[in-house]
Amino acid sequence: MEVEAHPDLRSLACLLGTWRGEGDGFYPTIEPFRYSEEVVFDHTGKPFLTYRQTTVNLTTGLPGHAEVGYWRSGGPGRVEIVLAHPTGITELLHGTIDHLDDGVALHVRSTDIGLTNTAKSVVSIERSLWVERDVLRYDVAMSAVGQPHQPHLSATLRRV
Amino acid sequence: MEVEAHPDLRSLACLLGTWRGEGDGFYPTIEPFRYSEEVVFDHTGKPFLTYRQTTVNLTTGLPGHAEVGYWRSGGPGRVEIVLAHPTGITELLHGTIDHLDDGVALHVRSTDIGLTNTAKSVVSIERSLWVERDVLRYDVAMSAVGQPHQPHLSATLRRV
Numbered sequence: 001m002e003v004e005a006h007p008d009l010r011s012l013a014c015l016l017g018t019w020r021g022e023g024d025g026f027y028p029t030i031e032p033f034r035y036s037e038e039v040v041f042d043h044t045g046k047p048f049l050t051y052r053q054t055t056v057n058l059t060t061g062l063p064g065h066a067e068v069g070y071w072r073s074g075g076p077g078r079v080e081i082v083l084a085h086p087t088g089i090t091e092l093l094h095g096t097i098d099h100l101d102d103g104v105a106l107h108v109r110s111t112d113i114g115l116t117n118t119a120k121s122v123v124s125i126e127r128s129l130w131v132e133r134d135v136l137r138y139d140v141a142m143s144a145v146g147q148p149h150q151p152h153l154s155a156t157l158r159r160v
Numbered sequence: 161m162e163v164e165a166h167p168d169l170r171s172l173a174c175l176l177g178t179w180r181g182e183g184d185g186f187y188p189t190i191e192p193f194r195y196s197e198e199v200v201f202d203h204t205g206k207p208f209l210t211y212r213q214t215t216v217n218l219t220t221g222l223p224g225h226a227e228v229g230y231w232r233s234g235g236p237g238r239v240e241i242v243l244a245h246p247t248g249i250t251e252l253l254h255g256t257i258d259h260l261d262d263g264v265a266l267h268v269r270s271t272d273i274g275l276t277n278t279a280k281s282v283v284s285i286e287r288s289l290w291v292e293r294d295v296l297r298y299d300v301a302m303s304a305v306g307q308p309h310q311p312h313l314s315a316t317l318r319r320v
Contacts, residue, residue, distance in 0.1 A: 044223060048246040052228075063204060068212075068228040069244035072276065080276035082244040084229035086208040090242045090250035092274035112274030114252035116232065116240035 003045035008073040011097050012049055014104055014131050015041040015071070021136075022058070023155025028147050034058045037155055039136070041071070048072045051083075067091075079106055081127075088119030093127060103131035124149050134159040163205035168233040171257050172209055174264055174291050175201040175231070181296075182218070183315025188307050194218045197315055199296070201231070208232045211243075227251075239266055241287075248279030253287060263291035284309050294319035 005013050019039040026032045035055040042050045049071040055064035069083035074094060083091040095108030110125040123143040130137045136157040143149040165173050179199040186192045195215040202210045209231040215224035229243035234254060243251040255268030270285040283303040290297045300313040 044226075046223065046246065050228075050246070063206065066204075068210075068230075069250075070228075070246040070248075072246070072248055072278065074277055078277075080248055080278060082246075082248055082250045082274065082276065084242040084244045084250065086206065086210070086230040086232070086242075088230075088232055088240055088242060090244065090252050090272065090274055092250045092276060094277060112250065112272070114242065114250055114272035114274060116242065116252060117234055117238075117254060118232065118240060 003043070005043050006045060006047040008047040009043060009049065011073060011077075011099070011104060012041075012071055012079065015049060015136075016043060017041060017159045019136050019157035020160050021155055021157030023055070023153055025153050027142075027144070027150075027152050029145055033064075035064050035155075037157060039157060051081075079108060081108055088116030089122055090114035091125055093125070095127075100130070100132060102133045105130050121145055163203070165203050166205060166207040168207040169203060169209065171233060171237075171259070171264060172201075172231055172239065175209060175296075176203060177201060177319045179296050179317035180320050181315055181317030183215075183313055185313050187302075187304070187310075187312050189305055195224050195315075197317060199317060211241075239268060241268055248276030249282055250274035251285055253285070255287075260290070260292060262293045265290050281305055 022036050024034055035057050037055045039053045051071055052068045054066045057064040067083050067085050072080045074080040077096055079095055079097045081093040091110055092112040093108035094111050098105045106129040108127050113122050126141040128139045138155055140153040142152045182196050184194055195217050197215045199213045211231055212228045214226045217224040227243050227245050232240040234240040239255055239257045241253040251270055252272040253268035254271050258265045266289040268287050273282050286301040288299045296317045298315055302312045303309040
């Protein structure tokens, strides 16, 4: 039985599905890299989306980053995201969701980042995401390992 | 091809697998409840375990809590856990892992809890977990919604 999406998720429903594509990573402390990515947004009938993401480094062919968590409505025009990273980081973001002709634009910024004792230092994370029909684009900026807040990732995915 | 577990996970390897069982929930602000639970620990060859958990309230038959995240070695005898809850909470825990004759005992306490604007107030979370062969028991204590730190959950699961 297919469960209907919770009405609070109306603004986020266009994210639902499996998305695949490629992106570019860059930061002053690393060599630029290209990666493939799979993102899955799902729901259970409750007022949040489940989210999981994995990447593969296209230079090395090895598994890259991963993250899991939940995307929630934060009231009209607002979104809240809670994430865990296997690198020992928790990420809590708040921001806005704007309606486009054929999708939405999200802009969120970290309001709490938790770091385990063995995690790299991350100070701020900012995520912008655009969905238009079956195309999802996103940018991630961050301040980490002593560097000022700046672009880190940019990717384009398609719904599969 | 089965990937071998990362050597850093030696102390946590006995968690790997799917666990099912039942538990009791209690807190001064709620009616006591009994729940069924499924926990899955997996790995990808990297130095962390993936973790996901769901419960069903046995009184109502409805989906209850869920959480996802990663469990990491924090060096010899130490463990680090990063979690996201769909209720708008991120949870970061540090603690100890002790070897038993047939398993391990973990004791961790929150060092950072992130709350979205719409989340309930949670101040501290403490988790104790014992694995002996194919039995996993855990207790969770917390300080939340203005209450002092105290027991909240207790469950016994079996490896399936």
